[in-house]
Amino acid sequence: MMRTQLAPTVGPILFLDDIEDGQLRLSALFIVAQGESVPPVDAPGGPATPISLAHYDRATVWRARFTLPADRPSEYRWNGTTYAVAGDLTGDLRLAYVSCNGEEVGDMDREGSERNAMWERLRSEHQRRPFALMLHGGDQVYADEVTEGHELSHDWPERIPHDPSRAALDDLRHYLRERFLERYAALYAAPQFAWLCARVPSLMQWDDHDICDGWGSLRRSRTYSPVGQTLFAVARESFLVFQQATTDDDLPTRFADPEGQHLGWAVHGPGLRILAPDLRSERTRRQIMGPGGWAMMEAEAQHEVEGHTLLMSSVPLLGPRLSLLEALMVVIPRMQKYEDDLRDQWQSRAHRDEWRRMLQLVRNLARRDGHDITAVSGEIHLATRAVMDLGGGLHLNQLVASGIAHRAPPKGWARFLGALSWLGEDPLPEHPIRVERLPGQPGRYIAERNYLVLDRTAGNWTALWDLEASGMTEALHL
Template identity: 30%
Template sequence: MAVALGPILKFCGVDDDDVWSVSALVVCGGGEPAPAVLVYDGDKWDAIGAVSLGERRQQKSGYTVWRYRFAIAQKAAQQEIRYTVGSVEYVFMVPPAGGAPTCAYTSCNGFSDAKLMKQVQDKNALWTTMRLRHGERPYHLLLMGGDQIYSDSMWQELRGLKTWAGLSGRERNAAPFPDELRAQVDGFFLENYLERWSQPEVAAMMASVPTVMMWDDHDIFDGWGSYPAEQQASPVYQGIYAIARAYFQLFQLHANAATPPLPLLPNQPGFSYGLRVGGYAILALDLRSERSKTTVMGAAAWHAAYAWLDKQKNCDHLLVMSSIPVVHPDFSTLETLLCALPGRQELEDDLQDHWLSRSHRQERLRLIHRLLDWSAGTGGRVTVLSGDVHVGAVGVIQAQRRDVPANANVINQLTSSGIVHPAPPAMALFYLEHVGARVETVDRGITATMFEFPGTSHRYIGARNFLSLEPDLPQQSAEKRIWANWWVEGEDLPYTKTIHVVK
C-alpha cells in the first residue's frame, strides 16, 4: 500500500455530549485496498472504517481517496490521541471538555508567480517553526483562511490554456471547454494538491492538527469572481471553476457531491460553515462561490450565516474567518501608482479584489453591523481572522455606543499572511505605513483603523508569518483572554496582542 498523500486531518465539530469529531483523508494508488487505520483508545487499538470518496486520475496514474472518521469523547483533561495509517503512527491533541482550543492560523501557502520562489531560500521554513511551537504548546485546530494551494501556474503549464489565451477576448468568452482541456485542468489540480500538501513540513502539521479550511481565489485561480461578467461566465472559466470546486470539496472539506461536507450551513449555494468548541464559535465564510464584481455572498448565504450566528449563545469568543480583510487601507490612490512599483502584479491582484471596492461596501457594512449587534446582544467577543494581503496586521472596528460594555463596541481583525508567499515590495509596505494611520468612517458612529502592533511603531509585518491563538490556561488565569501571537520569519519572539472577553 503506497500512500500518495495524507493523512490530512479535518475538524468536523463537537456535539452536545462533548464528542470531538475528526476525519482523516488518505490518497492511495488506484485499485489498492484502503489502508488500515487504527486509533488507540487508552486501552486497546480499534480499527476505523474507510469510505471511498472516489477515483481520480493524473496522466497515467490513478488514485483512490479514502476518508476515515474518529469520534473522541472529551475528558476533564487534554488528551493525546494516537492513530496509525498502515505502519506509521501519528498523534493529535483533543482539548478538555468545554475547554478553549489553542489554534494556529495560516493563509497563502504558495507562490502566485514562479519568480517569487527565487526570493525564498526555505519555502516551508514557517511550517517548521509551527511544528516546533506545536511541540511546546500543542495546537488543537489549524485554521487555514485561503490559498491553501496556488493554481495560477496552470496558465503557463497547460497547452490547452495557452492556446485559449492566444485568442481574442470575444473568442475566449465564446470558446468551449473541450474534454481534452478538461482532463488537463483536472490532472493539474490533482497533481497540485498531491505535490504541495505532501511536502514533509506541511504534511507533518496536517497529520497532527485537525484543520478548518476555507478557500480563496488562488485555490481556483487569481482574482476569481472579480472579472467582467461575460468573462466570468465563459465556458472555460466556468469549467475551471467546477473542477477547482470539486477538488476544494474533496481535499479541504473531505466530501464529494454525494456526501456533503460537515458541518455546512443549510440552504446556501456555497460552503460557509460554523463550529462550536467550548466557549469558542468559529464562522468560516465562503467569499468565493458566489463572488462577482457586485456580490461577495448572495442573500441566501448571508441568511444562513446570520441564522447560525443568532443561535450562538453563551459564547466567549466568536472567530470569523474572512479570507479578504474587512479592515484594510483604501487602495484607490495606490492603484494609480502601481506602474511605478517593482513586483506590482502581486499587489495589483489584491487591490482589485477587496472588501473596500465600492460595489462590496454595502455587504461589508451590513456584516459589521450584524457582528456588533451580536456582540452587544450576547456578550460574546468578535474577532475577525484574515489573510490574503501578504502582511501581518491588526485592524480595529470601533462603535460609539454607550449602552453596552466597552469591549462589545470593538471588533479586532487579526491578519496573518503568508506562511509561504513573500511580502510585497518595500515601496508598497512604505505606502501602507503611510496611509495606515488614517481613520475610516465606516458609518455614523463606527470607525475602522489599522493599529500599531503593541510595543512597536509600525502597523504591518513585512515578512512571512503565521498566527497562534492561545487562550488563558485555567490554572494560570480565569480571564478567558486570547493571546494572539504572530510568529515571523527571522525573529525569535512573536508580535503579541491580547483579546479580552466582553465585560
C-alpha cells in the same frame, strides 16, 4: 504536459468535520497510487475503513471518518504509526492560523526547505506546546498555473475561445483535474506540512488562488464563459476533496447549505464559535456574498453564543482606505492590471454597501452575545491588525497573518499601506477603524512571512504572530 512525480502515499491529513456530543468528528485524507488500497484507521471507537472519494489517472483519493474525544488529548493509529491529537477544547487551548501557502508563479519549483521554512517553525511550536486545531484562511493552493498548457485555457483570462465544443471542454476538465491533483499532492507531501497536519485537525476556507487569481473580480465575460465555468467547477471539486475531505453529496454538518450553493460553515465548541462565510462561491464584481451566504450570517447572528467568536474572513474585514488607491488606478493605465486585486477587498468602492452590512451584522452579533469578536484573515502577504469600536465596551479585533509560504512584498509597500492607514476609515461613522501596530513592532504592516497563534488561558484570549525575521511577538490581549 510535464508531469510531476507523485509521492507513493500522502496522508493522513486530518480534517475536523464538526464537534458533536463531546466528540471531534474527523476525516483522514489519503492520496495513493491508482490501484493501491489504504489500511483502516485504528481509532478508540474501532477501525475506520477508508472509502474512495475521487479517481485520477495515476492516483485515488481516500477518506476515513472517525471520532476522538473533544475533552482530552487522545491518539489514533494508522499503518503502524501512532498520531497524538491535543483534542481538548474544554479549557485552555491553542489554535494556529495560516494562509497563503504558495506563490502565483513557479511555486512547484521552489526549494523545499526555503518554501516551507515557516511550516517548520510551526511544527516546532506545536512540539513545544500543542495546537488543538489549525485554521487555514485561504489560498491553501496557488492554482494560477494549472490553466497553462491546454489550448482552451493557456491564455486565461486574457483570451479564451467563445464557443468550444463539448468534447474540448471535457478534455479541459480532465486536464485541469490532473493538474489540481498534482499541486495538492505536492503540497501535502511536504514533510513539515504532512507531519503537522497528521496530528492537528484542519479547518479550511478558500480564496481566489484556490481557483485562479481574482476569481469573482474578473470580468463577467471571463468567469461566465464555458472555460471559466469549467475552471470553477474543477477548482470547487478539488476544494471539497482536498480541503474538506468530502464530495458534493456528503458535506459535513458544519456546512450551512447542504446543497453546497455556497460553502460557508460554522463550528460551535465549548466557549468558542468559529464562523467561516464563503466569500468566493457567490462572488461577482458587484457582490462578495450572495443570498445563501447572507442567510447563513443572519442565522448565526440569531444564535446565543457563550465565549468567543472567531470570524474567518479570507480578505481582511478592516483596513485602510483602499478605495483611494482604487480610484487612482483607474486613471493610470499601467496600474489598471491590479484592479481585480483591489476589487477583491471589502473596502472596494464596488462593495461599500455590502461592507457596511457586514460590519453592522458583526456589531449586532457582538452586542447580542456581549463579547468581543476576533476576525482573522490572510490574503495580503503581510502581518497587521486593526480595531473597530463596536460601542458598549465591545470591539472587533482584526488580525491578519499572511503568508506562511508566500514571500513577503517589498518593505516599501508595507510602509505605503502604513501611511495610507493614517487617513483613517469609517464606513460606519459611529464606529471608526484604527489600524494598529503589532506588539513590539515599529510599523503597522510587517513585510515578513508569518503565522498566527491564538491562545485561550483561563477563558482569556491572546494572539501572537511568529514573524520570519523578527521572531515571536509579545502577546496581544483580545
